[in-house]
Amino acid sequence: MESEESQMSKSEFKPLSQEALRLIDREIAKYPAGKQQSAVMSALRIAQQEKGWLAPETIEEVANYLGMPPVAAWEVATFYNMFDLEPVGRHKITVCTNLPCMLSGSLHVAAYLKEKLGIEFDETTADGQFTLKEGECMGACGDAPVLLHNNHQMCARVSKDEIDRRLAEWRSQ
Amino acid sequence: MSAHALILPKFDGDGGDVWRLENYVARGGYEVLKKIVAEKTPAEAIIAELKASGLRGRGGAGFPTGLKWSFMPRSFPGDKFVVCNSDEGEPGTFKDRDILRYNPHAVIEGMIIGAWVMGCTRGYNYIHGEIFEIYQRFEAALEEARAAGLLGQNILGSDFSFELFAHHGYGAYVCGEETALLESLEGKKGQPRFKPPFPASYGIYGKPTTINNTETFASVPFVLKMGGEAYLALGKPNSGGTKIFSISGHVSRPGNYELELGTPFAELLQMAGGMRAGRKLKAVIPGGSSAPVLPADIIMDCTLDFDAISKAGSMLGSGAVIVMDETTCMVRALERLSYFYHDESCGQCTPCREGSGWLYRIVHRIEHGMGREEDIDLLRSVADNIPGRTICALGDAAAGPVKSFLKHFEDEFIYHIEHKECLVPPARQEDGFLIPDYVSRPC
Numbered sequence: 001m002e003s004e005e006s007q008m009s010k011s012e013f014k015p016l017s018q019e020a021l022r023l024i025d026r027e028i029a030k031y032p033a034g035k036q037q038s039a040v041m042s043a044l045r046i047a048q049q050e051k052g053w054l055a056p057e058t059i060e061e062v063a064n065y066l067g068m069p070p071v072a073a074w075e076v077a078t079f080y081n082m083f084d085l086e087p088v089g090r091h092k093i094t095v096c097t098n099l100p101c102m103l104s105g106s107l108h109v110a111a112y113l114k115e116k117l118g119i120e121f122d123e124t125t126a127d128g129q130f131t132l133k134e135g136e137c138m139g140a141c142g143d144a145p146v147l148l149h150n151n152h153q154m155c156a157r158v159s160k161d162e163i164d165r166r167l168a169e170w171r172s173q
Numbered sequence: 174m175s176a177h178a179l180i181l182p183k184f185d186g187d188g189g190d191v192w193r194l195e196n197y198v199a200r201g202g203y204e205v206l207k208k209i210v211a212e213k214t215p216a217e218a219i220i221a222e223l224k225a226s227g228l229r230g231r232g233g234a235g236f237p238t239g240l241k242w243s244f245m246p247r248s249f250p251g252d253k254f255v256v257c258n259s260d261e262g263e264p265g266t267f268k269d270r271d272i273l274r275y276n277p278h279a280v281i282e283g284m285i286i287g288a289w290v291m292g293c294t295r296g297y298n299y300i301h302g303e304i305f306e307i308y309q310r311f312e313a314a315l316e317e318a319r320a321a322g323l324l325g326q327n328i329l330g331s332d333f334s335f336e337l338f339a340h341h342g343y344g345a346y347v348c349g350e351e352t353a354l355l356e357s358l359e360g361k362k363g364q365p366r367f368k369p370p371f372p373a374s375y376g377i378y379g380k381p382t383t384i385n386n387t388e389t390f391a392s393v394p395f396v397l398k399m400g401g402e403a404y405l406a407l408g409k410p411n412s413g414g415t416k417i418f419s420i421s422g423h424v425s426r427p428g429n430y431e432l433e434l435g436t437p438f439a440e441l442l443q444m445a446g447g448m449r450a451g452r453k454l455k456a457v458i459p460g461g462s463s464a465p466v467l468p469a470d471i472i473m474d475c476t477l478d479f480d481a482i483s484k485a486g487s488m489l490g491s492g493a494v495i496v497m498d499e500t501t502c503m504v505r506a507l508e509r510l511s512y513f514y515h516d517e518s519c520g521q522c523t524p525c526r527e528g529s530g531w532l533y534r535i536v537h538r539i540e541h542g543m544g545r546e547e548d549i550d551l552l553r554s555v556a557d558n559i560p561g562r563t564i565c566a567l568g569d570a571a572a573g574p575v576k577s578f579l580k581h582f583e584d585e586f587i588y589h590i591e592h593k594e595c596l597v598p599p600a601r602q603e604d605g606f607l608i609p610d611y612v613s614r615p616c
Contacts, residue, residue: 045343
């Protein structure tokens with residue numbers, strides 16, 4: 001069973017696109033010659049944006065591209081919490097619940113999202129559209145409550161109306 | 174009124190193009206750099222000016238900037254680096270985001286001046302993972318500076334060259350610690366290094382490196398433009414100049430307010446629109462979540478400067494002011510902070526990795542009505558045994574809130590343990606976690 005699964009993931013595995021490699025090259029150019037490992041976080045980010053999540057094969061491909069041991073790239077991927085080592089929905093929503101956001105209603109935001117999507121934190125909707133995550137401080141406490149869409153788009157001062165609007169927008173993308 | 178905005182430009186709406194090079198130049202930007210390059214101002218003169226200004230690091234530790242810059246072995250042959258720490262993840266802190274969003278060129282100019290003073294050839298700005306849009310803006314500002322000959326080879330036609338790049342983090346609070354940040358810049362797990370050696374002798378790639386906070390770099394052009402003494406006069410002795418205070422929590426208008434150091438806390442609270450829904454102030458964490466909490470009566474008598482806050486038993490830290498009103502359950506508030514530190518401990522040192530987990534689990538059981546009589550002593554004992562036994566200060570940061578919450582609000586913890594419920598009625602708390610007015614306003 002296990003070997004069948006890994007066989008399947010291997011046959012499904014597609015290398016990174018030329019566009020992704022071009023973006024990674026741009027990151028590598030920021031560091032001194034021979035220090036391309038410094039670009040590993042950016043390279044993993046670019047790979048994750050393209051693939052949706054970081055499969056072991058993707059991490060290995062990034063490591064090989066940067067000429068570093070795969071285990072070193074794996075260490076990085078497991079250390080930073082915005083990397084997804086398991087598949088997530090097309091839209092990952094991370095809600096900050098840290099103290100300043102909590103004082104401004106983030107628990108209401110989380111409860112409303114759970115109710116609307118019918119999932120708890122760390123779960124994905126059955127249609128594979130949405131994953132809900134609990135996040136740590138995003139450095140935007142003055143705009144609390146905040147949430148993050150697919151790691152890159154921050155939504156500030158979110159209300160119920162705003163959540164309804166955003167969910168509809170993302171669903172239609 | 175002690176609002177004296179140097180770093181945060183004035184603007185309407187979402188700020189529009191206020192961040193662009195042409196607008197920074199129109200505000201007098203890059204004049205200081207141009208003068209330094211044209212007159213070949215000696216590094217020693219700039220360091221003397223910074224020392225006279227009393228400028229202290231704005232990232233939390235408050236180390237004098239001029240002194241830090243003087244530690245760099247300027248004449249040491251080979252590459253030297255200057256690094257900006259924009260990895261802002263301390264709960265309550267959100268000033269660097271606004272500086273990079275509205276005035277990125279002030280940071281760039283400050284870093285170029287730093288490179289000039291310390292003989293650096295290359296620099297990086299390490300930007301917090303969750304603010305990707307801000308990272309993109311900073312990259313765009315760098316492009317503008319390069320195109321204008323302010324960065325790169327032969328800056329402004331001189332023989333001074335300096336390359337500057339943005340590095341994007343991806344979610345690790347500990348990388349705000351300077352040596353963890355360096356490890357992360359090298360493409361590794363962000364685990365702090367032993368000090369010594371300090372970054373000035375062994376930094377990124379083993380080369381001399383100086384790391385300053387975003388606001389510190391952004392302050393440099395303004396300090397040099399007005400002169401060290403005039404800058405010092407804006408604040409208080411030993412706390413020179415202006416500081417951006419990030420105020421969050423139960424206030425009507427949370428946000429960033431740039432004030433002269435030494436401004437009374439009451440004035441900041443008033444600028445932030447006072448307490449939300451007219452409620453009573455209960456407690457304030459004055460310098461980011463790792464700073465000790467202060468009850469209302471103490472903070473209301475404080476001025477906001479390094480010495481006054483320290484005398485009151487807390488620290489000014491990054492200037493992140495978290496305001497809590499009378500509906501806040503202090504056990505619940507501490508539980509959330511303790512969870513954060515446990516979650517973010519890098520795991521390298523046993524006292525922090527295990528101790529932060531113990532602290533969280535004990536506070537969690539008190540909050541959930543399963544607390545034991547001996548738990549308060551146990552919390553104190555664990556909190557006393559972490560600081561000083563770890564490589565970096567994250568362990569201290571995990572212990573600090575526990576000790577200060579117990580110092581000022583022990584009665585709430587005891588009530589929780591004895592009555593298996595909260596001193597603040599749960600219905601009232603729900604009310605307290607009210608969404609602020611601006612959230613229900615149509616977008």
